[in-house]
Every structure is written in C-alpha cells, then in structure tokens.
Amino acid sequence: KNEVEQSPQNLTAQEGEFITINCSYSVGISALHWLQQHPGGGIVSLFMLSSGKKKHGRLIATINIQEKHSSLHITASHPRDSAVYICAVKKWRGATNKLIFGTGTLLAVQP
Amino acid sequence: DADVTQTPRNRITKTGKRIMLECSQTKGHDRMYWYRQDPGLGLQLIYYSFDVKDINKGEISDGYSVSRQAQAKFSLSLESAIPNQTALYFCATSDSRIPGHQETQYFGPGTRLLVL
Numbered sequence: 001k002n003e004v005e006q007s008p009q010n011l012t013a014q015e016g017e018f019i020t021i022n023c024s025y026s027v028g029i030s031a032l033h034w035l036q037q038h039p040g041g042g043i044v045s046l047f048m049l050s051s052g053k054k055k056h057g058r059l060i061a062t063i064n065i066q067e068k069h070s071s072l073h074i075t076a077s078h079p080r081d082s083a084v085y086i087c088a089v090k091k092w093r094g095a096t097n098k099l100i101f102g103t104g105t106l107l108a109v110q111p
Numbered sequence: 112d113a114d115v116t117q118t119p120r121n122r123i124t125k126t127g128k129r130i131m132l133e134c135s136q137t138k139g140h141d142r143m144y145w146y147r148q149d150p151g152l153g154l155q156l157i158y159y160s161f162d163v164k165d166i167n168k169g170e171i172s173d174g175y176s177v178s179r180q181a182q183a184k185f186s187l188s189l190e191s192a193i194p195n196q197t198a199l200y201f202c203a204t205s206d207s208r209i210p211g212h213q214e215t216q217y218f219g220p221g222t223r224l225l226v227l
Binding site: 002004030031033035040043044045048085086088089100101102 | 151156159167199201214215218220
C-alpha cells in the first residue's frame with residue numbers, strides 16, 4: 001500500500017465549480033506539500049503545510065494531523081486550473097528532506 | 112529567466128548508449144535532487160546531493176550515476192540506457208539555510224527521455 005494516497009485519481013468539473021482533492025498518508029510527517037503539474041510537464045509548489053490551513057488566491061489547503069489527511073480546494077474553478085495536482089509528504093524522522101509523492105489527481109475543468 | 116533549467120528538454124536514444132542529463136540553478140540553493148516520473152506512479156527519487164561533496168542514493172539509483180560539478184550544477188548519467196528508463200526526469204533544488212523554507216523544492220521543467 002502506498003504511503004501517500006490521493007483521491008480521486010481523475011476529476012472533471014464545470015467552470016465555476018468548487019473542487020476538492022484529498023490526500024491521505026500513513027506515516028508520521030513533518031510537512032505536507034501540494035504541487036501542480038502543468039500539461040506541459042512543469043511542476044510548481046503550491047503549498048507547504050505542517051498544520052491548519054493556508055490560502056492563496058482561489059486555492060485553499062487544509063491538513064488534519066490527527067487524521068493524517070489533507071485537502072486541496074479550488075473555488076470558482078477555471079479551465080486554466082486543469083492540471084495534475086500532487087500531494088507529497090516529508091517523513092517526521094530524518095533530516096534528508098526526501099519527499100514521498102502521491103500519484104496525482106488529474107483535474108480537467110471544462111468551460 | 113528560469114531559476115532551474117534542464118538540458119536537453121527531449122532526448123531519444125538507443126539501448127546501450129550513454130547519455131547525460133544536465134541541471135543548472137541560479138537560486139543559490141545547496142541541495143539538489145533528481146527524480147523520474149512514470150505514468151501512474153509518483154515521482155521517485157534517483158539521487159540527491161546536499162552539497163558539492165555530498166552525494167546520496169535515492170530509491171531507484173540502479174543504472175544511474177550523478178555528478179555535482181559545482182553548487183549550481185547537478186548532472187544525471189545513464190551509463191548504458193535501457194528501454195525501461197524511458198520516463199520524464201526532473202531536477203529539483205532546495206535551500207537548507209533558510210528556516211521554514213528548507214522543505215520547499217523547486218523543480219526544473221523536466222526532460223522527456225525515450226530509450227529505443
């Protein structure tokens with residue numbers, strides 16, 4: 001079983017919809033990252049969380065450390081949000097800064 | 112200008128050939144990483160380097176080698192390429208010296224490699 005699981009694997013939404021992508025992990029962590037991979041392949045870091053909630057524009061990321069779960073929300077979705085969203089965690093023990101990645105959620109927002 | 116660059120962006124090679132993928136960064140970061148991405152799988156760490164003199168194997172280092180020629184440059188070599196090394200390869204950097212920022216990794220644009 002993967003240490004980081006994302007759901008759904010694929011998501012299609014209509015423009016304007018509120019979107020939620022989920023990430024569950026099975027290890028103790030010191031931080032969780034949400035990344036966005038554009039259709040051309042480039043990867044951009046969206047958020048790094050160790051507790052609570054962060055917001056940037058229409059994107060909101062939350063984490064519940066006790067439940068080992070994080071969500072990424074997109075409000076008022078737009079076709080330009082179409083991308084693969086990747087969750088990654090850094091294990092609590094170890095100073096190596098190695099990340100464990102989920103397999104990603106492919107989001108398609110239709111106009 | 113991009114802070115993390117990779118060359119080439121695309122490469123087709125034949126089984127048995129030696130190839131090198133290059134990564135350069137202008138961010139001044141001390142840590143650099145090489146990952147590969149395969150369809151349906153998460154990014155997997157090949158090698159990482161915390162300093163010019165510090166090289167470490169990742170999860171899937173077999174068949175690969177690296178060289179950290181300078182703080183800004185980290186090269187990945189496939190000594191004898193094989194078809195199952197066909198993948199998308201990413202370089203990334205991070206800075207261990209800024210509290211709170213050390214865990215953010217910054218990715219290059221990726222190199223698509225096809226081994227025939």
